[in-house]
Amino acid sequence: MLSPKSKPSYGVIVVPDRITKKDYDTVVIGGGPAGLAAALKAREKGLETLVVETRDRLGGIPLQCIHPGFGIHYFKEDMTGPEFVxxxxxKLLSTDIDYTVKSYVNMAEYVSPMEKxxxxxxxxxxxxxxxKTIIYAAGARERxxxxxxxxxxxxxxxxxxxEAQTLMDMYGVMPGKKILIVGSGDVGLIMARRFVLEGAEVVGVVEILPYPSGLIRNVQQCLKDYGIPLLLSHMVISVKQRNGRVSSAVVVKVDENFKPIQGTENEIECDTIVIAAGLKPRTKLLESLGAQIDPRTKGPVVNEYFETTIPGVFAAGNALIINDYVDYAVEQGELAALAATKYVDEKGIRIKKPVxxxxxxNMRLIVPQMLTxxxxxxxxxxxxxPEDNVWLSFKEIGFKIPQLKVLPSIMIRQKIRLDKLRMLETDTLTVEVIPRD
Amino acid sequence: MYRTIIIGAGITGLSIARWLTRYRGLQVIVIDKEPDVGWGVTKANTSIIHPCHEEHPDKHPLRSKLCLEGHNLWYKWVKELEIPAKWPGEIIVATNDEELKGLHKYIDYAYRIGVPGVRLIDRGEMLRLEPWINPDAIGGLYAPTAGTINPMMAAIAIAENIVDNGGKLLLGTRVEDIVVRDGKVVAVETSKGGIEADIVVNAAGLYADKISRMAGIDDYSIHPRRGQYLLFSDRVDVKPNKILHTAPTPKTKGVYAITTVDGNLLIGPTAEDLPEEAREENTTTHQGLDFIYEMASRILRKLPPRNKVVKTFAGLRPEPSTGTFIIRFHEKPWGFVEAAGIRSPGLTAAPAIGKHVSKLIIERLENIEPRKDWRSKRQAIPRPAYMAPRERDKLIRENPDYGWIICVCRKVSLGEIMEAVKRMKKIGVPEITLDGIKFRTHSMYGDCQGSQCRPHIAYLLWKRLGIQPWRITTKGDGSKYAFTEVKALLRGDRGA
Incomplete structure (x- = not known):
């Protein structure tokens, strides 16, 4: 099965031949970390697999992430994005997994449970x-x-x-010299440092929340170490321009309801404003199939197999939920592939009891949103x-895990075993965060 | 050969130019300060082809006549030039008795101007015609002929057709003076040198009064009236079929809610009178956008949340001090023609203004005859994602670039982008701009506003055409996309 198709080719773009097969067990849409991991796992389990990627090469977003922090959980190694992906x-190039680049799924049709x-x-x-199945791993877009x-x-x-990162770290193009960053999530913090390392001036990072949304270590390593000002409880309300290029941002302080406080407007000169205000799962194709979308995650509603409300259509990675770590995206890809294997083998995912x-x-969002x-x-x-010293509680089964600190910016990841879940007597399971005493 | 110079490559100037290319014995040159066509008033408006029943036939006889004639010409133009258009009809939605009473007069206007099918409808029929209307509304006025086009696609299509018929565009060229000798216009001085002229047409939009002054005419002035808009994602469920708007006021036709030809919900505009000097103040404000959102909620059953907005923008209308279109052929200086103060319904009237102005010119010239070889047709850039597979595959076989979708929001292929660039060069743009590509292909036009595809497009233009990303601009002038290459700042090179 693992007959080599071509030699490993670190960094070289390999344009595959035209695909010849017309029938697959699974088609993975998206050649980023979640999609690649899904394809490898699916092939390992014996599924005929095709990966469809819109860009001219496999790899997805990590290709442009030249900073470290990738693979800490999955490989127990600290790597850059390209190294990781x-x-x-x-590995994929050493298998007989079919893949196609510069390729776009224009339409998807649900024909029957075993045919899309x-x-x-x-x-x-x-x-x-x-x-027979689709694993949707098309990633996210930025706000x-x-x-x-x-x-x-x-x-x-x-x-x-x-966009700034693609320009700088894929194409070697410097998009600005005097930068204001909007959003203090990890992406915003890392880009602030990235600009400084390239000789640009970063005039500040603006954050609407009263606390930074990125990891504490990134606040230190990306901002404090370089003396970049962090403007908490602030927002950019408008911009000004000169000769068609941005010339300044109007920044204002906000109250606890995120409403601008009159009279606190301040104009900050800059030639570039970088928006790092979060991501949204890409769901266009899933929506066209009629999959239910969760207004909280903005991704599809799924069960514990990451199967959407369309039978045999699974989701993984940032197309499912916006993840903190690429390792989670990979994990979801692999789980979706195992689920697709089960789907193909058993001709569907059966529901024992819909929950x-x-x-x-204090829970804002969660996947899965339902269980079988x-x-x-x-x-x-x-x-x-944010809250300190709490329980993460799965109420109806009486299962609680202590948490020293919970933050909106840090994803909670919790596995619950089937034997615990089976104790459920109701058809709902409430996930909540409650004080420890 | 009479040389006719048209100042302003907006929808008005281009429509005039298109009519003039139909004649032998005329050389047609369109000048614009911007590096592309339609970047002034044409770029940002409500995109409606009005039925014209809202024009006062006595106060504005010429305007109402040109509006209806223009409306009828558009049916033909959109077909000849393959301009995206649709004709769903419109409803003025009344939310109180006073507004409802105010609608009666339009039936009279419609009858006198000759607009067919305009009638009052009760609440029940209104909600059946358009279920997205707010059920609190009490009645409305239905005008079945209203349509909407993509104005930028229209300007681009007309420009291509002009060049195809031997006309010339001088873009990125600023008019600095108009030379009058012996009571006649003889030349135009521009930022790129002087050009001799027999006829000079002023279709300069927001700057028309300044151009007129160059020819010694100063009996009117222009001030900008700003209109702000919110454009929602093409994926929101609120998609009114009909064109809807609030009851008109003396200043405006009200706030509209329409589903554009591109499938986006568009709401707006405001109508803010700005000082004369604010002719580039096409900026949005929180106050303006909040106002539109509030007004639109009166006529729509439901509005998408504000975070479903893909773009907010503002356009400026040239509001003439005379309050109405200024269209005239001057005897003093002879050969100076104005199509100024073309405010609403300027887009609707444009083809008729073109016809009217060309007539004013032609009847004063000798030995001018219609051309037999005039080409009425222009083809749109093919859009493979929206074609049947067989047709698409034929296109891709000829050019595989049509098989690579670069912009996933709007399903735009590399082939379309490269074709747009080819066409931009053909009409004579002084530089390839990202906005020029956007308006021609609708890449960078979807939910992500280009954040995903723009860097790749810039890179591909670099690799294919040698245009470095730090040389390309978004909209000409200083609107550069990037500054330099990575590492250059560290070397102490601050870039251009």
Whole structure:
């Protein structure tokens, strides 16, 4: 099965031949970490697998993440994004997994439980492919200035962190010299440091919350070590321009309800505004299939197999839920692949008892949102507000795990074994954060 | 050969130019200060082809006539030029008795101008016609002929057709003076040198009064009236089929809610009178956007949340001090023509303004005859993602770039982007801009506003055409996309 298709090719773009097969057990949509991990696991389990990637190469977002911090959980090693993702790419290239790049799934149709039809546009032409399952791992997109209410003119020089990162670290292009960063999540913090390391001036990082949203170690290593000011409880309300390029940002202090405080406006000069205000799962194709979308995660509603409300269509990675670590995306990809294998082998995922997950006290979002009660369940969730010394409680089964500190920016990951879940007598399971005494 | 120079490559100037290319004996040149067509008033408006029943036939006889004639010409133009358009009809939604009473007069206007099918409808029929209307509304006025087009696609299509018929565009060229000798216009001085002219047409939009003054005409002035808009994702469920708007006021036609030809919910505009000097103040404000959101909620059953907005923008309208269109052929100086103060319904009227102005010119010239070889047709850039597979595959076989979707929000292929660049060069843009590509292909136009595809597009332009990303601009002038290459700042090179 692992007959080599081509030699490992670290960093070299390999353009695959036109795919010839028309039927697959699973089609993985997205060639980033979640998709690659899913494909490898699916093939390992014997599924005929195709990976579809829109860009000209496999790898996804880690290709542009030249900072360390990748693989700490999965490989127990600290790597850069490209190092991390090339472990998967090289492995994939040594298998007979089919993949296609510059390829876009234009349409997906649910024909029957064991047949989904995909129309894929490629430079070779339109491919019509039939598959038993789909693993949707198309990643996320970044929120834009318009979604966070920045008004003013529409000049050049306002871009998302990912766009700036693509320019700098894939294409060697310097997008600005005097940078203001909006958002103090890890992406914003890392980009602040990245700009300084390239000789740019970072005039500040603006955060609407009263505390930084990134990891404490990143606040130290990316901002404090370089003397970059962090403006907490502030937001950018508008921009000004000169000759078509941004020339300054109007920053204002906000109250506890995130409403601007009159008279605190301050103009900060900059030639570039980098928006690092969070990500949104990409769900267009899932929506076209009729999959239910969770307004909290903005991703699909799934069961413990990461199966969406469309039978045989699974989701993983940032297309499922916005993850803190690439390791989680990989984990979800592998779990989705195992679930797809089960689906193919058993002709579907059976439900023992449908259970709805309910968000209780101080829980903002969670996946899975429902259970079949046929397997262990791995929960990923986020709290609504920071709290110390609490229980993470799965109420109806009386299961509690102590937590020293919970933060919205730190994802909660908790596995619950099937034997525990089986104790459930109701058809809902409430997940909540409660004080420890 | 009479040389005709048209100042302003907006929808008005281009429509005039298109009509003039139909004649032999005329050389048609369109000048604009911007590096592309349609970047002034044309770029940001409500994109409606009005039925024209809201024009006062006595106060604005010319405007109402041109509006209706323009409306009828658009049916033909959108087909000839493959401009995205639809004709769903419109409803003015009344939310109280006073507004409802105010609608009666439009039936009279419609009858006198000749707008078909305009009638009052009761609440029940209104909600059946358009279920997205707010059930609190009490009645409305239905005008079945209203349509909407993509104005930028229209400007681009007309520009391509002009060039195809031998007309010339001088973009990125600023008019500095108009030379009058012996009571006649003889030349235009520009930032790129002087050009002799027999006829000079002023279609300069927000700057028309300044151009007129260069020819010694100063009996009117222009001030900008700003309109702000919110554009929602094409994936929100609120998609009114009909064009909806609040009851008109003396200043505006009200706040609209429409599903654009591109499938986005668009709400707006405000109508803010700005001082004369604020002709580049196309900026949005929190106050303005909040106002629109509030007004739109009166006519819609439900509004998508504000975080479903993909873009907010503002446009400026040239509001003339005379309050109405200024369209005239001057005898003094002879050969100076104005199509100024083209405020709403300027987009609707544009083809008719073009016809009217070209007539004013032609009837004063000798030996001008219609051309037999005039080409009425122009083809749009193919959009493979929206084609049937067989047709698409034929296109991809000829050019595999059409098989690589670069912009996933709007499903735009590399082939479309490269074709847009080719066409930009053909009409003579002085530089390739990212906005120029955006308006032609709708890449960078979707939910992510280009954050995913723009760097790749810039990179591919670099690799394919040698345009370095720090040389390309978003919208010309100083709007550079990037500054330099990575490491250059560390070397002490601060870039351009």
């Amino acid at each position: 090339y472990r998967f790419i090289d 039809k995909l129309e894929i546009i490629t430079p070779y032409g339109t491919e019509i492919v039939r598959t 834009t200035r318009y979604e966070i209410g920045i008004t003013g003119p529409n000049p050049a020089g306002i871009m998302t962190a990912g 709805k997950i309910v968000l209780g006290r 009660l046929t397997s262990d369940a791995l929960f990923y969730g986020r709290v609504a507000r």
